[in-house]
Amino acid sequence: MKLKEITINLIFIALLSCFVLSANTTPPISSEPYTGLYYVHGSKVMTFYTCPFIETCTPDDGPFIDTTRIASVVAVKWMEEKTDTLHFFGLPGADEGEMKIYFGDTELTDFVFSLGRYDVFDHSRVFGAHSNNKFEINHNNTSNRYKGIGTISNRNIEFNAQRTFKTITVEYDLIGERIHTLD
Amino acid sequence: MKKYCTIALTVMIVAGCVDSEPAEIIERRSGFYYLSGPRITVEDSCFHCAEGEDSLRESVTFSLFVQVDPNSERVQFYGLQGADTGDLDRRVYPDCTRSSDCEIFGTIQPGGAFEIDIENNGHRYQAAGSIWRSEFGPEGRYSIELQGQYSYEDLSIDYDLEGEQVSFTLE
Numbered sequence: 119m120k121l122k123e124i125t126i127n128l129i130f131i132a133l134l135s136c137f138v139l140s141a142n143t144t145p146p147i148s149s150e151p152y153t154g155l156y157y158v159h160g161s162k163v164m165t166f167y168t169c170p171f172i173e174t175c176t177p178d179d180g181p182f183i184d185t186t187r188i189a190s191v192v193a194v195k196w197m198e199e200k201t202d203t204l205h206f207f208g209l210p211g212a213d214e215g216e217m218k219i220y221f222g223d224t225e226l227t228d229f230v231f232s233l234g235r236y237d238v239f240d241h242s243r244v245f246g247a248h249s250n251n252k253f254e255i256n257h258n259n260t261s262n263r264y265k266g267i268g269t270i271s272n273r274n275i276e277f278n279a280q281r282t283f284k285t286i287t288v289e290y291d292l293i294g295e296r297i298h299t300l301d
Numbered sequence: 302m303k304k305y306c307t308i309a310l311t312v313m314i315v316a317g318c319v320d321s322e323p324a325e326i327i328e329r330r331s332g333f334y335y336l337s338g339p340r341i342t343v344e345d346s347c348f349h350c351a352e353g354e355d356s357l358r359e360s361v362t363f364s365l366f367v368q369v370d371p372n373s374e375r376v377q378f379y380g381l382q383g384a385d386t387g388d389l390d391r392r393v394y395p396d397c398t399r400s401s402d403c404e405i406f407g408t409i410q411p412g413g414a415f416e417i418d419i420e421n422n423g424h425r426y427q428a429a430g431s432i433w434r435s436e437f438g439p440e441g442r443y444s445i446e447l448q449g450q451y452s453y454e455d456l457s458i459d460y461d462l463e464g465e466q467v468s469f470t471l472e
Contacts, residue, residue, distance in 0.1 A: 155366055155379055155380075157379075157385075157399065157400035159397075159398045186388050186389060187388070187389035188386070188387065188388055188389065189385065189386045189387065189389075189392070189397060189398070190363070190380060190386045190387075191364065191365075191366060191379045191380030191385075191386055191400075192364075193333060193364065193366065193469060195469060205469070207333060207364050207467065207469050208333075208363060208364025208380060213335075213362070213364070214362055214363045214364055215361075215362060215363075216340070216359050216360065216361045216362070217359060217360040217361075218357065218358075218359040218360075229362065295399065295400070297379070297400040297401070298366070298379065
Protein backbone atom coordinates (compact mmCIF):
# COMPACT_ATOMS: atom_id res chain seq x y z
CA MET A 119 0.00 0.00 0.00
CA LYS A 120 2.80 2.37 0.92
CA LEU A 121 4.65 1.52 -2.28
CA LYS A 122 1.53 2.32 -4.28
CA GLU A 123 1.31 5.76 -2.67
CA ILE A 124 4.96 6.46 -3.43
CA THR A 125 4.39 5.43 -7.03
CA ILE A 126 1.44 7.78 -7.39
CA ASN A 127 3.43 10.60 -5.82
CA LEU A 128 6.36 10.07 -8.16
CA ILE A 129 4.11 10.05 -11.21
CA PHE A 130 2.46 13.25 -9.97
CA ILE A 131 5.87 14.91 -9.51
CA ALA A 132 6.95 13.79 -12.99
CA LEU A 133 3.81 15.21 -14.60
CA LEU A 134 4.20 18.44 -12.63
CA SER A 135 7.79 18.69 -13.90
CA CYS A 136 6.54 18.35 -17.45
CA PHE A 137 4.04 21.13 -16.87
CA VAL A 138 6.66 23.47 -15.34
CA LEU A 139 9.10 22.80 -18.21
CA SER A 140 6.40 23.58 -20.75
CA ALA A 141 5.29 26.73 -18.97
CA ASN A 142 8.84 28.10 -18.78
CA THR A 143 9.29 27.94 -22.55
CA THR A 144 6.18 29.87 -23.52
CA PRO A 145 7.35 33.21 -24.96
CA PRO A 146 6.08 36.26 -23.09
CA ILE A 147 3.80 38.70 -24.81
CA SER A 148 5.24 42.12 -25.55
CA SER A 149 3.53 45.12 -24.04
CA GLU A 150 5.48 47.56 -26.20
CA PRO A 151 3.35 49.46 -28.68
CA TYR A 152 3.79 48.59 -32.37
CA THR A 153 6.47 46.01 -31.61
CA GLY A 154 5.92 42.83 -33.58
CA LEU A 155 5.77 41.17 -36.97
CA TYR A 156 3.56 42.53 -39.71
CA TYR A 157 2.58 40.51 -42.77
CA VAL A 158 2.38 43.06 -45.57
CA HIS A 159 1.32 42.78 -49.20
CA GLY A 160 0.84 45.11 -52.12
CA SER A 161 2.46 46.44 -55.25
CA LYS A 162 6.06 46.95 -56.24
CA VAL A 163 6.65 49.02 -59.36
CA MET A 164 10.15 49.22 -60.78
CA THR A 165 10.90 51.86 -63.41
CA PHE A 166 14.30 51.61 -64.99
CA TYR A 167 16.53 52.36 -67.95
CA THR A 168 19.10 50.03 -69.42
CA CYS A 169 21.73 52.74 -69.38
CA PRO A 170 23.75 53.74 -66.32
CA PHE A 171 23.08 57.51 -66.42
CA ILE A 172 19.91 59.25 -67.58
CA GLU A 173 21.97 61.81 -69.54
CA THR A 174 23.33 59.10 -71.81
CA CYS A 175 20.07 57.22 -72.36
CA THR A 176 18.47 56.90 -75.78
CA PRO A 177 14.78 56.14 -76.43
CA ASP A 178 15.73 52.47 -76.80
CA ASP A 179 17.01 52.45 -73.21
CA GLY A 180 13.59 52.89 -71.69
CA PRO A 181 11.94 53.63 -69.42
CA PHE A 182 10.78 50.09 -68.76
CA ILE A 183 8.22 49.35 -66.10
CA ASP A 184 8.04 46.08 -64.18
CA THR A 185 5.04 45.72 -61.88
CA THR A 186 4.66 42.89 -59.40
CA ARG A 187 2.61 42.14 -56.34
CA ILE A 188 4.63 41.09 -53.36
CA ALA A 189 4.23 39.93 -49.78
CA SER A 190 6.74 40.27 -47.00
CA VAL A 191 7.11 40.08 -43.25
CA VAL A 192 8.32 43.30 -41.63
CA ALA A 193 9.45 43.45 -38.03
CA VAL A 194 8.92 46.65 -36.08
CA LYS A 195 10.49 47.51 -32.74
CA TRP A 196 9.37 50.45 -30.67
CA MET A 197 12.46 52.05 -29.15
CA GLU A 198 11.81 52.26 -25.44
CA GLU A 199 14.82 54.50 -24.90
CA LYS A 200 13.78 56.78 -27.76
CA THR A 201 10.03 56.70 -27.97
CA ASP A 202 9.74 58.78 -31.12
CA THR A 203 11.64 56.15 -33.10
CA LEU A 204 10.74 52.83 -34.68
CA HIS A 205 13.27 50.25 -35.80
CA PHE A 206 12.34 48.30 -38.93
CA PHE A 207 13.79 44.99 -40.04
CA GLY A 208 13.00 43.19 -43.28
CA LEU A 209 11.67 46.27 -45.02
CA PRO A 210 11.37 45.74 -48.79
CA GLY A 211 13.54 48.21 -50.62
CA ALA A 212 15.53 49.18 -47.53
CA ASP A 213 17.28 46.16 -46.01
CA GLU A 214 15.46 43.52 -48.04
CA GLY A 215 15.33 42.97 -51.77
CA GLU A 216 16.99 41.47 -54.77
CA MET A 217 19.74 42.16 -57.25
CA LYS A 218 19.41 40.89 -60.76
CA ILE A 219 20.94 41.19 -64.19
CA TYR A 220 18.41 42.31 -66.80
CA PHE A 221 18.85 41.83 -70.51
CA GLY A 222 22.23 40.23 -70.03
CA ASP A 223 24.19 43.16 -68.66
CA THR A 224 22.07 45.71 -66.81
CA GLU A 225 22.38 45.28 -63.09
CA LEU A 226 19.29 46.18 -61.10
CA THR A 227 19.20 46.38 -57.35
CA ASP A 228 15.95 47.17 -55.64
CA PHE A 229 17.22 47.65 -52.12
CA VAL A 230 19.63 49.87 -50.31
CA PHE A 231 21.76 47.44 -48.32
CA SER A 232 22.98 43.94 -48.97
CA LEU A 233 24.84 42.78 -45.94
CA GLY A 234 25.53 39.26 -44.85
CA ARG A 235 26.71 40.47 -41.43
CA TYR A 236 23.77 42.66 -40.50
CA ASP A 237 24.80 43.48 -36.94
CA VAL A 238 28.28 44.62 -37.82
CA PHE A 239 27.17 47.80 -39.52
CA ASP A 240 25.01 50.17 -37.52
CA HIS A 241 24.16 52.16 -40.62
CA SER A 242 22.35 49.17 -42.04
CA ARG A 243 19.66 49.51 -39.41
CA VAL A 244 16.52 51.16 -40.67
CA PHE A 245 14.84 53.65 -38.36
CA GLY A 246 11.77 55.78 -38.76
CA ALA A 247 10.54 58.89 -36.99
CA HIS A 248 7.24 58.24 -35.32
CA SER A 249 4.45 60.46 -34.02
CA ASN A 250 0.71 59.95 -33.54
CA ASN A 251 0.56 56.61 -35.35
CA LYS A 252 2.37 58.05 -38.35
CA PHE A 253 5.94 57.36 -39.33
CA GLU A 254 8.49 58.59 -41.81
CA ILE A 255 11.66 56.86 -42.98
CA ASN A 256 14.65 58.46 -44.66
CA HIS A 257 17.32 55.87 -45.15
CA ASN A 258 20.26 56.77 -47.33
CA ASN A 259 23.79 55.85 -48.15
CA THR A 260 26.15 57.41 -50.65
CA SER A 261 24.22 56.48 -53.78
CA ASN A 262 20.92 55.01 -52.64
CA ARG A 263 17.93 56.74 -51.20
CA TYR A 264 14.93 55.21 -49.50
CA LYS A 265 12.00 57.36 -48.41
CA GLY A 266 8.76 56.15 -46.94
CA ILE A 267 5.72 57.41 -45.08
CA GLY A 268 3.00 55.40 -43.42
CA THR A 269 0.63 54.78 -40.57
CA ILE A 270 0.93 52.12 -37.90
CA SER A 271 -1.18 50.86 -35.03
CA ASN A 272 -0.96 47.81 -32.84
CA ARG A 273 -3.02 45.95 -35.43
CA ASN A 274 -2.20 47.42 -38.85
CA ILE A 275 0.48 49.02 -40.92
CA GLU A 276 0.26 50.83 -44.24
CA PHE A 277 3.04 52.61 -46.06
CA ASN A 278 4.26 53.98 -49.33
CA ALA A 279 7.96 54.04 -50.05
CA GLN A 280 10.28 54.87 -52.87
CA ARG A 281 13.78 53.68 -53.45
CA THR A 282 16.02 55.40 -56.00
CA PHE A 283 19.42 54.50 -57.35
CA LYS A 284 20.87 55.99 -60.54
CA THR A 285 18.23 55.35 -63.21
CA ILE A 286 16.21 52.91 -61.16
CA THR A 287 13.15 53.85 -59.15
CA VAL A 288 11.15 51.33 -57.17
CA GLU A 289 7.88 52.25 -55.56
CA TYR A 290 6.25 50.15 -52.84
CA ASP A 291 2.65 50.42 -51.73
CA LEU A 292 2.08 47.95 -48.91
CA ILE A 293 -0.55 47.21 -46.30
CA GLY A 294 -0.76 44.57 -43.62
CA GLU A 295 -1.65 43.29 -40.20
CA ARG A 296 0.36 42.52 -37.10
CA ILE A 297 0.66 38.77 -36.84
CA HIS A 298 3.02 38.27 -33.93
CA THR A 299 4.17 40.16 -30.88
CA LEU A 300 7.76 39.88 -29.75
CA ASP A 301 9.24 39.33 -26.33
CA MET B 302 11.52 -5.37 -7.59
CA LYS B 303 8.45 -3.11 -7.48
CA LYS B 304 10.66 -0.31 -6.22
CA TYR B 305 12.92 -0.54 -9.27
CA CYS B 306 9.93 -0.64 -11.58
CA THR B 307 8.59 2.51 -9.96
CA ILE B 308 11.90 4.35 -10.42
CA ALA B 309 12.19 3.18 -14.00
CA LEU B 310 8.63 4.29 -14.74
CA THR B 311 9.30 7.75 -13.28
CA VAL B 312 12.52 8.15 -15.24
CA MET B 313 10.72 7.15 -18.46
CA ILE B 314 7.95 9.69 -17.86
CA VAL B 315 10.40 12.52 -17.15
CA ALA B 316 12.55 11.53 -20.13
CA GLY B 317 9.49 11.60 -22.33
CA CYS B 318 8.89 15.29 -21.70
CA VAL B 319 12.50 16.44 -21.96
CA ASP B 320 14.35 16.59 -25.30
CA SER B 321 17.91 15.43 -25.66
CA GLU B 322 18.86 19.13 -25.64
CA PRO B 323 17.61 21.48 -22.93
CA ALA B 324 14.51 23.38 -24.02
CA GLU B 325 16.32 26.67 -23.39
CA ILE B 326 19.00 25.85 -25.97
CA ILE B 327 16.44 24.71 -28.53
CA GLU B 328 14.45 27.88 -27.98
CA ARG B 329 17.52 30.05 -28.61
CA ARG B 330 17.34 28.99 -32.26
CA SER B 331 14.15 31.00 -32.45
CA GLY B 332 14.50 34.57 -33.59
CA PHE B 333 15.37 36.78 -36.53
CA TYR B 334 17.76 35.76 -39.25
CA TYR B 335 19.15 37.82 -42.10
CA LEU B 336 19.43 35.56 -45.12
CA SER B 337 21.13 36.10 -48.44
CA GLY B 338 22.25 34.06 -51.40
CA PRO B 339 21.54 33.18 -55.01
CA ARG B 340 18.10 32.58 -56.42
CA ILE B 341 18.03 30.73 -59.73
CA THR B 342 14.83 30.79 -61.76
CA VAL B 343 14.28 28.30 -64.58
CA GLU B 344 11.22 28.55 -66.83
CA ASP B 345 10.33 27.81 -70.44
CA SER B 346 9.62 31.41 -71.40
CA CYS B 347 12.07 33.50 -69.42
CA PHE B 348 11.39 37.20 -70.05
CA HIS B 349 14.34 38.60 -68.12
CA CYS B 350 16.88 35.96 -69.15
CA ALA B 351 19.78 36.73 -71.43
CA GLU B 352 19.21 35.68 -75.04
CA GLY B 353 19.43 31.93 -75.50
CA GLU B 354 19.27 31.19 -71.77
CA ASP B 355 16.43 29.72 -69.78
CA SER B 356 17.64 30.58 -66.31
CA LEU B 357 17.96 33.81 -64.39
CA ARG B 358 20.43 34.17 -61.56
CA GLU B 359 19.75 36.79 -58.92
CA SER B 360 20.94 37.60 -55.42
CA VAL B 361 18.32 37.96 -52.74
CA THR B 362 18.40 39.24 -49.20
CA PHE B 363 15.52 39.01 -46.77
CA SER B 364 14.64 38.68 -43.11
CA LEU B 365 13.24 35.49 -41.66
CA PHE B 366 11.63 34.90 -38.30
CA VAL B 367 12.00 31.36 -36.98
CA GLN B 368 9.97 30.04 -34.08
CA VAL B 369 11.01 26.66 -32.74
CA ASP B 370 8.60 24.78 -30.52
CA PRO B 371 10.80 23.47 -27.69
CA ASN B 372 8.27 20.77 -26.87
CA SER B 373 8.01 19.16 -30.29
CA GLU B 374 9.78 18.88 -33.64
CA ARG B 375 7.67 21.67 -35.09
CA VAL B 376 9.21 24.89 -36.37
CA GLN B 377 7.37 27.82 -37.93
CA PHE B 378 8.81 30.25 -40.48
CA TYR B 379 7.58 33.78 -41.09
CA GLY B 380 8.81 35.54 -44.21
CA LEU B 381 10.24 32.61 -46.14
CA GLN B 382 10.57 33.74 -49.72
CA GLY B 383 8.95 31.25 -52.10
CA ALA B 384 6.67 29.97 -49.36
CA ASP B 385 4.64 32.70 -47.64
CA THR B 386 6.35 35.77 -49.09
CA GLY B 387 7.92 36.99 -52.31
CA ASP B 388 6.43 37.72 -55.71
CA LEU B 389 2.77 36.88 -56.16
CA ASP B 390 3.25 34.20 -58.81
CA ARG B 391 6.36 32.74 -57.20
CA ARG B 392 5.21 31.50 -53.83
CA VAL B 393 3.20 28.57 -52.52
CA TYR B 394 0.28 30.74 -51.45
CA PRO B 395 -0.05 33.27 -54.30
CA ASP B 396 -3.22 34.97 -53.08
CA CYS B 397 -2.32 35.10 -49.43
CA THR B 398 -2.96 38.46 -47.78
CA ARG B 399 -3.36 37.19 -44.22
CA SER B 400 -0.53 35.32 -42.59
CA SER B 401 -2.93 32.91 -40.89
CA ASP B 402 -3.93 31.68 -44.37
CA CYS B 403 -0.35 30.78 -45.30
CA GLU B 404 1.41 29.45 -42.23
CA ILE B 405 4.68 27.68 -42.97
CA PHE B 406 5.66 24.78 -40.76
CA GLY B 407 8.59 22.41 -40.89
CA THR B 408 10.18 19.80 -38.72
CA ILE B 409 13.42 20.34 -36.84
CA GLN B 410 15.65 17.81 -35.16
CA PRO B 411 17.28 18.41 -31.76
CA GLY B 412 20.62 18.93 -33.54
CA GLY B 413 19.17 21.77 -35.63
CA ALA B 414 18.60 20.09 -39.01
CA PHE B 415 15.20 21.04 -40.42
CA GLU B 416 12.98 20.18 -43.38
CA ILE B 417 10.06 21.88 -45.05
CA ASP B 418 7.69 20.31 -47.57
CA ILE B 419 4.49 22.17 -48.37
CA GLU B 420 2.12 22.07 -51.32
CA ASN B 421 -0.85 24.19 -52.34
CA ASN B 422 -2.76 23.68 -55.61
CA GLY B 423 0.32 22.54 -57.49
CA HIS B 424 2.63 25.13 -55.91
CA ARG B 425 5.31 23.34 -53.95
CA TYR B 426 8.14 24.41 -51.68
CA GLN B 427 10.71 21.95 -50.38
CA ALA B 428 13.73 22.83 -48.30
CA ALA B 429 16.37 21.35 -46.09
CA GLY B 430 18.67 23.27 -43.83
CA SER B 431 20.29 23.62 -40.49
CA ILE B 432 20.53 26.05 -37.59
CA TRP B 433 23.66 25.85 -35.50
CA ARG B 434 25.64 27.89 -33.00
CA SER B 435 27.69 30.45 -34.90
CA GLU B 436 31.44 30.64 -34.66
CA PHE B 437 31.32 34.28 -35.69
CA GLY B 438 29.64 37.33 -34.26
CA PRO B 439 28.30 37.76 -30.76
CA GLU B 440 28.51 34.76 -28.47
CA GLY B 441 25.48 32.54 -28.43
CA ARG B 442 24.27 33.71 -31.82
CA TYR B 443 23.10 31.10 -34.32
CA SER B 444 23.68 30.68 -38.04
CA ILE B 445 21.33 29.23 -40.62
CA GLU B 446 21.67 27.64 -44.04
CA LEU B 447 18.81 26.67 -46.28
CA GLN B 448 18.57 25.03 -49.68
CA GLY B 449 15.04 25.34 -51.01
CA GLN B 450 13.09 24.94 -54.20
CA TYR B 451 9.78 26.43 -55.26
CA SER B 452 8.12 24.71 -58.22
CA TYR B 453 4.93 25.16 -60.20
CA GLU B 454 4.27 23.61 -63.62
CA ASP B 455 7.28 24.47 -65.82
CA LEU B 456 8.71 27.00 -63.35
CA SER B 457 11.29 26.18 -60.71
CA ILE B 458 13.21 28.51 -58.42
CA ASP B 459 16.17 27.31 -56.39
CA TYR B 460 17.44 29.09 -53.30
CA ASP B 461 20.82 28.58 -51.70
CA LEU B 462 20.77 30.77 -48.62
CA GLU B 463 22.78 31.38 -45.53
CA GLY B 464 22.61 33.91 -42.77
CA GLU B 465 23.01 34.78 -39.15
CA GLN B 466 20.76 35.47 -36.26
CA VAL B 467 20.12 39.16 -35.72
CA SER B 468 19.47 40.81 -32.40
CA PHE B 469 17.13 43.37 -34.03
CA THR B 470 17.46 45.75 -31.07
CA LEU B 471 20.21 48.18 -30.21
CA GLU B 472 22.85 46.62 -27.99
